[in-house]
């Protein structure tokens with residue numbers, strides 16, 4: 415597990431510079447923090463980074479925690495910075511591989527990330543003309559015109575605002591009543607595209623990713639789920655009432671998500687602090703679906719300080 419307590423280095427990120435593994439001088443003012451972490455039992459192999467000359471950037475401090483997970487956590491001061499960092503990582507993917515497959519998520523958390531991507535597209539810095547997308551999930555029973563469908567959300571927040579080809583975008587078809595047929599089609603579609611290059615995820619209050627709710631086992635492939643009361647409760651804010659929230663959804667499985675080459679999870683706010691600590695510093699269990707990400711070999715979590723306020727350090 416790597417925790418990046420980042421300074422202002424968005425330029426470095428944007429230019430795709432890998433911040434890991436640079437050696438150099440310790441950033442000013444970190445000594446106190448280091449010894450505090452040492453006292454609390456976190457092992458520090460505190461290699462620190464120096465910013466490239468002339469960038470005027472503050473160095474980035476790399477802290478290696480004891481846990482052997484490959485996760486990297488970037489701490490952002492607020493929602494805006496979290497969104498910009500996440501958008502930087504997605505843009506790097508689009509620039510490096512213009513015909514990449516982006517796995518996308520809905521919900522409140524990634525809205526700022528999409529807004530930032532749109533801004534860079536409008537400035538001429540990003541081109542989506544060859545990008546392909548697959549979304550994580552969709553409510554069963556909502557059609558595309560329904561403004562609460564995830565199809566509608568994606569068009570509103572991203573697809574209709576950039577030069578992506580509509581035929582290159584994919585969301586499970588919530589209007590297909592045959593769940594088995596639709597889930598098999600979607601899983602096969604992802605495979606036929608060569609898999610997902612980078613999967614964007616949000617985090618549910620109960621640890622769900624996609625609509626993979628706490629369960630006794632991890633679901634392997636795209637499937638139909640019954641939403642839990644807590645998810646219905648959390649999502650009712652988007653509907654006229656809780657009764658209007660659909661009771662089922664199609665979602666990529668945990669196995670589908672874990673097959674993505676890279677995973678980028680965004681999370682913000684104090685209300686998610688408990689689940690962040692549980693999911694990424696607790697045991698791996700299907701009771702907390704996101705905890706499985708500890709076993710993926712390329713996960714980046716971009717979180718604001720409030721969401722990280724309860725992690726052990």
Ligand code: F6R
Nearest residue numbers: 519520521522523616617618624
């Ligand atoms: C959305 C999705 C969900 C959300 C999660 C967090 O496609 O898959 O898992 O990411 O419910 O939602 P917000 O961001 O609204 O807190």
